[in-house]
Amino acid sequence: MDFSLTPEQQQIRDMVAEFVDEEVVPRAAEIDAADEFPWDLVEEMSDLGLMGMPFPEEYDGAGLDYHSYAIALEEISRGSGGLGTVVAAHTSLAGNMLNAYGDDDQKSAFLAPLNRGDDVGAFALSEAGAGSDVPAMQTTAEKDGDEYVVNGDKLWISNGSVADTVTLFAKTDPDAGHRGISSFVVRPEEDDGFYVEGTEDKLGDKGCPTAELRFDDMRIPESRILGEEGDGFTHALETLNGGRITIAARSIGLARAALEDSLQYAQDREQFDQPISEFQTIQHKLADMDTKIQSAKLLMHRAADKKIRGEDFIKDAAQAKLYASEISREVTNEGIQIHGGYGYTKDFDVERYYRDSKLNEIYEGTSEVLRNTIARRLLK
Incomplete structure (x- = not known):
């Protein structure tokens, strides 16, 4: 495959590279040593439109193609691997879930704030006994009237302790295997029963908190389901x-x-x-x-x-x-x-x-x- 950058892609690369050289590289060792979420850099990236790169302008995204997004993330990661994971978990996982499977109301309510950088996103799939084996998850979401009641635990969740919006996977039909898994939008500050149990002390990837999450009779409205039951x-x-x-x-x-x-x-x-x-x-x-x-x-x-x-x-x-x-x-x-x-x-x-x-x-x-x-x- 012969691939060369378009003028717009070159402009994106040069802009992000300049930001990384000036703002990220000088801070990278400090981020690694302190292992604290770099809120100020995330705010600066938001101002540059880097928190919603591949999503439609209609929902306050930057409307970039996936080449441009990958190029920008490459540059960000060149400066700090932890910051690269922050952006990837926020965008590629939480953002892509909402963009692909959310309805218009969900995109306006949850995707647009992610794209603006007002909110930070996370993607809660893995569990202690369900990493590569996704259908082994134990977290459940039981329908109760016009709400779902969620119980369970998630592990290894990038951005999990700082996220404002979490895309969560749980079993709505525990007996249906992978066909019983559904996906939801969770708002940690709004949804009672959402607990951060702690963050991991990792070999690397510092600055991006990797959290253990617990859900104890957490009630969320049925409007928070993405798609239909069983689509997760x-x-x-x-x-x-x-x-x-x-x-x-x-x-x-x-x-x-x-x-x-x-x-x-x-x-x-x-x-x-x-x-x-x-x-x-x-x-x-x-x-x-x-x-x-x-x-x-x-x-x-x-x-x-x-x-x-x-x-x-x-x-x-x-x-x-x-x-x-x-x-x-x-x-x-x-x-x-x-x-x-x-x-x-x-x-x-x-x-x-x-x-x-x-x-x-x-x-x-x-x-x-x-x-x-x-x-x-x-x-x-």
């Missing part, structure tokens, strides 16, 4: 398919950061009376790092192109996410190796890129699950 499993899978494109973007952003730092370091660091960039071993590492990044970009944009065209992009998104996530770990690892002992210290950013990159192989479809998905599409 399909909603989850289709949303995750689109989300995988942007996890590929996060992966590429982190890999690019490692390459850019390594290029600079290799030319500055001298050993045996010459820059280490003069050694063929280092040159080969840099060449392999860039080749992997460029290959991942093509896979990402191929998946985005098929999504935009309305074609089947499930395999393409799985391949983009699988490959980009794995080369992200490999490239950031090589970045540490090029930096030598310095790369293993917090004085240099490459150790943070490495920690942040590992998550890409786990969330929104583990590498093992994605290989299953790809194989099924090949054998179909």
